[in-house]
Amino acid sequence: MIPAPTSENELLERATALAGFTLGELAEQYGLVCPADLRREKGWVGMLLETCLGATAGSKPEQDFQDLGIELKSIPISHTGKPLETTFVCVAPLTNVHGLTWENSHIRNKLSKVLWIPVEGEREIPVCERHVGMPLIWQPSDEEEAQLKADWEELMEFIVLGKVHQITAKHGEYLQLRPKAANSKAVTEAYGANGQPIKTLPRGFYLKKPFTSRILAAHFMLPAEDTF
Template structure:
């Protein structure tokens, strides 16, 4: 294990620095990185779902923590780890941010939190197949990505459809099938963590918090295009 691999003491000040640090992690196992960082490896991710993200945030110098801004706020980059199978396909949807269920007057796609989060993303694939013990799963090569005009349009259409339903008091009728590339799903630790929303008649109601998630068809196409296209061979 190279001694030169060190946790940065300050957040990266440029995309180039961030990319180099992410590329340096490629090929390491999560167990190796956790040992170097002094972090225990959980038995599984059922109770520690965000553990991989926390580990990689440490190694990359992310600054946001739980604040509602990009992980690398100084350079405008969001970090997204993505579990993949042996063929490089995503194994699950990707959480983007919590959805606002009230106070949405005047919000547009251009000013939305979703678009802000997805303007520039560092994708870090990680082996995610369950038969591989967590400590032995390896980190893949990173990708710095911004939505193409076509991708931005796909995301905008889904966001507008979902936000229209929220504003019209239909939040509890939204299912994971709504949206072509982005969906809205409950995002809560338990069924008692309720938040305010608008009901069908415009009345205030309590419902589970919701989050925006990128569907696997979107992230799968994104990874395939960048990692497996002929021009990147």
């Protein structure tokens, strides 16, 4: 087991050292089995990178490198460097949300500083042959944080008012809220329109592709997607 990095520079050096390797090569180094596809192993790439970098959080609801205040996010990209899917951030709270603010929210903590690691994600490339790209460490600008906060407040208002079922992927400019569950039987508690407890699918906060595309474009000097 790799010890946790003791500084941001050490973490970035470790991540940079992974660039150019395939997922299969990295898995072999750590005695892990590379899955044939990721449909049932959605978190596998992230788990592999956590292992390679010495992440400590595991499944705990905190930043992957808590001592450094840094979250790790892998991002599958196309051959042109564009994100291929939205990025899961964290599970959304559906109960006990009165008094919760953006400033003390779990999602703000997660997004305060992120180590992004692009990974080839085109489906025609076998998982084991997909290459890891160059990493970057990102912090939201004042403008980005203001919009993330506005999106979060809009989505949380639906939850507080018991209107979680009315939320669609169109709500939010940078953030979206959508169901996150292994199957339709994995339900959790939420509020109904009259404040009564109801059962619904868990929801997760996701960053929309145009937003993550802009982050990558700014760092790697790529053309960004224009529309949200």
